[in-house]
Amino acid sequence: MEIFFDYLSNISDQFIDPKKRIFFIYILISILIASLWFIFIKKLTLLESLRTIFDKKIFFSKSAKSDYKIFFINQLIMMLTSPFLVAQLTIATALYYYFHTLDWLNSGMFNQLPVNYVILLFTVFQFVLDDFSKFIIHRWMHKWPILWPLHKVHHSASVLTPMTVFRTHPIEGIIFSLRSSFTQAISISSFIFLFGSSVDLYTILGVNIFVFLFNIFGSNLRHSHIGIRYWRWLEHILISPAQHQLHHSIAVKHYDKNFGSTLAIWDWIFGSLHHSVEFETLKLGINNNKYEKNYDLKYLYFQPINEINDYIVSKLKKVKNIIMKPFLKGKYLNES
Numbered sequence: 001m002e003i004f005f006d007y008l009s010n011i012s013d014q015f016i017d018p019k020k021r022i023f024f025i026y027i028l029i030s031i032l033i034a035s036l037w038f039i040f041i042k043k044l045t046l047l048e049s050l051r052t053i054f055d056k057k058i059f060f061s062k063s064a065k066s067d068y069k070i071f072f073i074n075q076l077i078m079m080l081t082s083p084f085l086v087a088q089l090t091i092a093t094a095l096y097y098y099f100h101t102l103d104w105l106n107s108g109m110f111n112q113l114p115v116n117y118v119i120l121l122f123t124v125f126q127f128v129l130d131d132f133s134k135f136i137i138h139r140w141m142h143k144w145p146i147l148w149p150l151h152k153v154h155h156s157a158s159v160l161t162p163m164t165v166f167r168t169h170p171i172e173g174i175i176f177s178l179r180s181s182f183t184q185a186i187s188i189s190s191f192i193f194l195f196g197s198s199v200d201l202y203t204i205l206g207v208n209i210f211v212f213l214f215n216i217f218g219s220n221l222r223h224s225h226i227g228i229r230y231w232r233w234l235e236h237i238l239i240s241p242a243q244h245q246l247h248h249s250i251a252v253k254h255y256d257k258n259f260g261s262t263l264a265i266w267d268w269i270f271g272s273l274h275h276s277v278e279f280e281t282l283k284l285g286i287n288n289n290k291y292e293k294n295y296d297l298k299y300l301y302f303q304p305i306n307e308i309n310d311y312i313v314s315k316l317k318k319v320k321n322i323i324m325k326p327f328l329k330g331k332y333l334n335e336s
């Protein structure tokens with residue numbers, strides 16, 4: 001019974017905790033931004049805007065329905081697995097003691113710096129490290145054949161809703177949860193080591209101010225059918241909702257573009273930046289012609305494991321062939 005209540009509280013936390021992406025205030029502000037965009041840019045009336053935002057065809061589509069189911073299942077899986085994952089505090093403590101063993105680093109070497117500078121530096125560092133680590137792991141998810149089967153679950157959505165952010169394979173969820181623990185631990189331990197105990201964050205409602213601003217300015221619109229585009233220059237710095245929607249496009253020319261989460265700078269540096277296009281010109285999903293299967297939960301949860309297994313087996317076979325080749329040659333030579 002206790003587990004059931006824990007589960008319910010985990011679910012409700014997603015909507016009432018400002019640290020979570022779908023905190024209800026962020027959703028309300030996203031709706032406001034979308035309405036203003038439709039009214040002032042697309043010249044729709046208020047009623048037409050609201051009808052377009054709450055499009056039944058999107059929110060009751062097979063794809064969206066599978067998003068909702070995955071959300072409830074994954075919350076349960078994360079709740080059951082998180083006690084077994086290495087904790088942020090453990091990593092931070094280990095790193096803190098590791099820094100003491102390095103001769104070229106002195107504990108508290110910058111602790112004369114004014115507190116305000118330290119807090120600002122820490123707030124920026126934590127945000128940038130977090131965003132970069134999301135970018136790099138997302139990039140690996142696409143580029144490494146062993147990870148792509150997992151990430152394909154997210155890309156199998158043929159429409160985007162704010163709940164699509166939860167449409168991930170649970171193993172990808174675990175990878176990203178470990179990523180978060182590691183990046184937080186790295187920033188906290190290195191700052192406490194170098195700057196002393198004055199380390200703190202600039203926050204709003206307990207959230208890093210930059211993350212809060214990202215969430216306020218419509219992070220939920222990235223997974224939506226509302227293709228808000230930024231100016232070209234700004235799309236070099238921040239990923240616009242339409243740029244992430246393009247990341248979900250089925251078109252070959254859009255493959256492996258816009259891995260960024262908040263900052264577009266990483267894509268710009270790594271050569272994967274693509275400017276947004278009109279949302280209406282995009283077809284979303286993955287091109288494997290198994291559309292019905294993309295909404296079948298059994299397929300979404302187990303197919304990635306089968307594909308990874310096949311991949312590992314084929315690699316092992318190749319390694320075995322390479323090792324066995326000299327022996328096989330010798331055998332044939334002896335025979336002839």
Ligand SMILES: [Zn+2]
Binds near residue numbers: 138142155
């Ligand atoms: Zn992706």
Ligand SMILES: [Zn+2]
Binds near residue numbers: 154223244248
């Ligand atoms: Zn996405």
